[in-house]
Amino acid sequence: MKAKVTITLKNGVLDPQGKAIEHALTALDFGGVDEVRQGKVIELDLAETDEAKAKTQVEAMCEKLLANTVIEDYSIELSA
Known part of the structure; x- marks a missing residue:
């Protein structure tokens, strides 16, 4: 199973x-960009095949290592 974690x-x-x-885009004449985050x-390739278990596993990875949950949010997408 594959997992894609997006952290912002x-x-x-x-x-x-x-x-x-944002400033660089403006300098390159790409107008209309109000805010850039x-x-x-x-991307993770997991051995786990059960979707619920895989999601739990990836959530634990995010909480312990991948994301700084004090200042970052994360979302997880799973696919076969």
Whole structure:
């Protein structure tokens, strides 16, 4: 089973990389971009075949290592 974890900063947390991207887009004449927030995507190939168990396993990974849950949110997508 494959898992895709998307991690983003929580609303209200300053995002200096997002601001830098926003300014660069403006400098390159890409107008109409009001706000940029950046994040990361982690793809995992799991041996687990049961979807519920896989989700529980990936949630534990996020809570313990992959995401800083104080300042970051995460979402999980599973596929066969």
